[in-house]
Amino acid sequence: MVEDLREVLARFESAGRLARVRVPVDPRFELAGICTRAHRDPRLRDRVLLFEQVRGAELPVVANLFNTREKVAFALGVAESELLTVGVRALERPRPPVEVAAGPCQEVVREPPDLRVLPLCTNSELDGGPYVTAGLHITANPETGARNVGVQRNMYHAPDRLGIWMAPTHMFQHYRLAEEHGAPLPVAIAVGVHPALLVASQFRLAFDEDELAAAGGLLGAPVELVRCRTVPLHVPAAAEVVIEGEVLPQVREREGPFGEFARLYGQARDLPVVRVKAITHRRDALWHNVIAATVPENAVIGSVGREPALFRAVRAAVPTVTAVHMPIGSGANFHALIALRKTVEGEPQKAAFAAFAHQDLIKHVVVVDDDIDIYDLSDVDYALATRFRADRDLYIIPRVKGNPLDPAADEYATGRATVAKLIVDATKPLAAPPEHYRFAQVPAEVMARIAQDWPRYFG
Ligand SMILES: Cc1cc2nc3c(=O)[nH]c(=O)nc-3n(C[C@H](O)[C@H](O)[C@H](O)COP(=O)(O)O)c2cc1C
Ligand SMILES: [Mn+2]
CATH class of the missing domain: 3.40.1670.10 (UbiD C-terminal domain-like)
Structure with missing residues (x-):
């Protein structure tokens, strides 16, 4: 079995790095405010936050999981200095996912769905509504069937409708191909997945290459998938929550504003809509909230995810x-x-x-x-x-x-x-004389002797 998000959280907790917030917290602004302040506090910055009681929702919320690169490294089980190397290795040695018969992400099936059971958070003051912020969007190329995975934000419109903002991503290409035929694009949105999956979703792969195979490369083991209930797609079996649905052709609704990674607002626009067909989740599911603007979580996931392919491109030159x-x-x-x-x-x-x-x-x-x-x-x-x-x-x-x-x-x-x-x-x-740029140093043999005698000085 591959590690799941809960096991990652258990490792943070064993290391004394999980802070549980037990008092009820409002998912509108208060949760984000606490995360923002914790990120700025040197004593809390290194902790993952678990909000046990979120007003109006049953699910606890995990937050500040990605506010530092060191946390991503800890979650991946490597040193921070190894992030680039393990990313490059995952790109070079992908491991395709495997299908399993059943998974905890479908212990509870809510059909018809009602998004109001989930603790969607409102993170920035002018945000157009509560958002799904950590949703791994899984789609298939309508022509080739190839899988694609990326993270997109989803604004709450109604109990069975979400907005979606797709930049010119691979997922947007899938949507365009479906829309040309007047067809909806099936999508599965997995929330509460192993951090390796979120990092791999940011890898710059070619069109029709599977980010879940790259995630397997990062994890050192294939990701296990189960078949969705209402859409012809597969999702990570260990996900906490899965929202199944379809992006409707020709439909646009007002989405935004939204506090973005550049710490500014993306303006409200008319954007496509996901009709939700089912919500499945673990019996005691966790929700995951990611903050883009006041905590640099998009930037942290993005940096770890984008550097490996950038490195390969620059090294090729x-x-x-x-x-x-x-x-x-x-x-x-x-x-x-x-x-x-x-x-x-x-x-x-x-x-x-x-x-x-x-x-x-x-x-x-x-x-x-x-x-x-x-x-x-x-x-x-x-x-x-x-x-x-x-x-x-x-x-x-x-x-x-x-x-x-x-x-x-x-x-x-x-x-x-x-x-x-x-x-x-x-x-x-290159033409500069070496002595021009010679670092001033304490003699190496003196440093070596001091290293040996170290306890003597401060013992
Ligand atoms: C937390 C987070 C939120 C993101 N939100 C969006 C979004 O709302 N829309 C978007 O187009 N890209 C968003 N991105 C960036 C895409 O996930 C990223 O470009 C991804 O590599 C796209 O994959 P694809 O080209 O394979 O579809 C987000 C990234 C992160 C880490
Ligand atoms: Mn892709």
Whole structure:
């Protein structure tokens, strides 16, 4: 059996890292407010929160599971410094899921469904309603049958209707193909899954490649699936809750605003609608809420999920690339940091172009030498301070295809967004004499002796 979300939570609890909130909490703003404050509090930041009583709902809510990269690493059972490596390995060695006859996600079947039994949360002040925020959307290509998995938000419209916002994702391609034939697109929305599944859902795979196989690669074991009750799809057997339904063709309803990863509101628009056909769940199911704006959970999942494919793309262009990082403060979208061992001048620029080509949202690329730790922004700051010269190392490429989620883009939110791209080359010039950049250090043999004698000094 593969580990499930509960077993991950049990590991957090054994490590003293699960905080249970036992008093009743309002899913409208109060829950998000507590998560926001806990994220800012150094004593609570590293805890996962379990809200045992959420007003108006039976299910407890898990939250702040993804507010730091370290938590994702802990959930995956690896060190934070290994996240890139395990992601790349999962991309290279996918393990297709397997079907099982029955699973706990269908212990209770609610048909007809009523979304009001679920603790959908309202996280930001102007949000258009309560949202499903951690829903793994599983669909099949209407032409090839190939599975796709991504996370989309769903706004509550009615007891059996949810809104959905699909950027030009693979899922949106499925929807377009179905809609062209006037047909609904069956969808299964799994909530409360192992963190590996959410991370894998953010991998940049090719169209018709299965993110659940990549999730199996991350877990080191195939994900187990059960057949849905009312739609021709399969879902992770261990999910806490599954919402089965179909995205209706030609139907649009007002959705939004919604507090987004850029800490701004996505504006209200007329967007497609999911007609819910059934809700299935575990007998004592948990709900999972993810916050995008006031806690950087989208950015954290996105950074861990997007870096591996970015690394492969940049390494294909410049083989001496040693790491890439999409820092959380940039929403893990607008900035990419690249570390490489430069062998000829111009390689940093080439690496930056590979990053721009890989992901539309990447706008500013900083390239550093491989002795800089790009996961430590203070180290990147050091490289900028000492190895970068604005008159020589700065490159601006105007009017490149950007992304409508970028508030700085021309025609923000119209779909015709262009932006300027920036390359900052903070690598040392190859021609610089070595002594010029020699780090000042305590002699190595003295450091070694001190390490041996360490208890003597503070014993
Ligand atoms: C918490 C979270 C929420 C997200 N919400 C949305 C969303 O509402 N709409 C969307 O298009 N993408 C959203 N994304 C990004 C997609 O899940 C991501 O681009 C995914 O890789 C798309 O997969 P696909 O191209 O295989 O369909 C979200 C990501 C995360 C981590
Ligand atoms: Mn996909």
